[in-house]
Amino acid sequence: xxxxxxxxxxxxxxxxxxxxxxxxxxxxxxxxxxxxxxxxxxxxxxxxxxxxxxxxxxxxxxxxxxxxxxxxxxxxxxxxxxxxxxxxxxxxxxxxxxxxxxxxxxxxxxxxxxxxxxxxxxxxxxxxxxxxxxxxxxxxxxxxxxxxxxxxxxxxxxxxxxxxxxxxxxxxxxxxxxxxxxxxxxxxxxxxxxxxxxxxxxxxxxxxx
Numbered sequence: 001x002x003x004x005x006x007x008x009x010x011x012x013x014x015x016x017x018x019x020x021x022x023x024x025x026x027x028x029x030x031x032x033x034x035x036x037x038x039x040x041x042x043x044x045x046x047x048x049x050x051x052x053x054x055x056x057x058x059x060x061x062x063x064x065x066x067x068x069x070x071x072x073x074x075x076x077x078x079x080x081x082x083x084x085x086x087x088x089x090x091x092x093x094x095x096x097x098x099x100x101x102x103x104x105x106x107x108x109x110x111x112x113x114x115x116x117x118x119x120x121x122x123x124x125x126x127x128x129x130x131x132x133x134x135x136x137x138x139x140x141x142x143x144x145x146x147x148x149x150x151x152x153x154x155x156x157x158x159x160x161x162x163x164x165x166x167x168x169x170x171x172x173x174x175x176x177x178x179x180x181x182x183x184x185x186x187x188x189x190x191x192x193x194x195x196x197x198x199x200x201x202x203x204x205x206x207x208x209x
Contacts, residue, residue, distance in 0.1 A: 002044045002086050004097030004139075004146020006174045008032040010045065010085040013059060015077045022066030026050065026074065030085045031058040042088040042102070046175065047144035047186040048072050049102025072104045072186045073143075084144040084174050097146025098139040099191055105130055107184045108142070111161055120166045121150070122176070124185065131160035133189040133197060140164065141188035145174050 010030035017024045026045065033043050034055055041052045043060065050062035069075040077083070089095075108124040115121075124142070126134060134140060136152050140162065147170075151163040171177030179185065 001089050002049070002100040002102055002144070003089050003093070003095050004086070004100040004141050004144065006084045006086055006145055008085050009082045009173075009175065012077045012079055012081045012083060014079060015064075015074075022069065024064045024069060024075070025053075025061060026064050026077065027059055027061045028083060028085065029059045033085050033087050034058055034060050037087070044084070044086040044088075044100070044102045044144045046073065046083045047100075047102065047141055047188055048074055048104055068104070071106060073107055073184050076184075082175055082178070086144055098141075100141050100144070100146060100188060101191060102144075103188060104186045105133075105189050105194075106187055108162075108187045110179050110181050110183050110185070113179075113181060116165075118168065120171060120177075121163055122166060122179065123161050123163045124187075126153070126160040126162055128160065130187060130189060131155075133193040134162050135193070138193070139190045141186075143175055143185045145170065145176060 008030055010028040013029055014027040015024055037052050037055055039052055042049050048068055052060045053063055054061040064074055108126055111125050112123040134149055134152055136149055138149050140147050140149050147164045149162050150165045153161045166176055
């Protein structure tokens with residue numbers, strides 16, 4: 001479990017596809033995350049929960065399953081690229097963001113960027129499957145970063161989107177400040193919204209039965 005408060009920008013050292021199957025092995029330089037990490041610990045890389053399988057004084061390696069590659073942007077990582085890193089929350093730690101599982105629902109692409117005097121407004125495209133789970137002033141996780149949705153498209157619009165307003169600290173401390181139009185980010189919707197959607201689906205089945 002995570003809170004969506006990014007602790008450091010890690011540097012990708014290697015992303016190696018495994019010779020058999022669709023998995024890969026990712027190695028990241030992340031001194032803060034590794035400082036108290038142990039084998040088997042969970043670390044979020046741009047919103048994807050990964051398990052430490054090996055480590056050095058300032059790097060760690062994790063296996064990435066095929067489903068994670070398919071659902072996220074991890075499959076496009078190259079050496080030298082920066083990623084958002086967060087260690088798993090400890091019991092009793094402050095919940096600075098919101099409850100983040102590290103279970104990515106899909107990706108979204110940047111549609112528009114507007115720079116204001118003290119912040120940046122970024123609009124992201126939303127798939128039809130994710131759009132109902134996102135609401136104005138609700139929580140959203142983009143590339144592992146806990147954010148508040150500042151605006152959403154009307155339900156009747158053909159192309160669904162969401163907007164977030166990024167303060168200078170977020171722009172500097174995360175990879176979101178480096179995104180350009182067309183770039184993709186990992187999306188995790190709010191867990192409560194996903195549960196409500198599931199409950200409603202069962203109610204619809206009971207009504208139609």
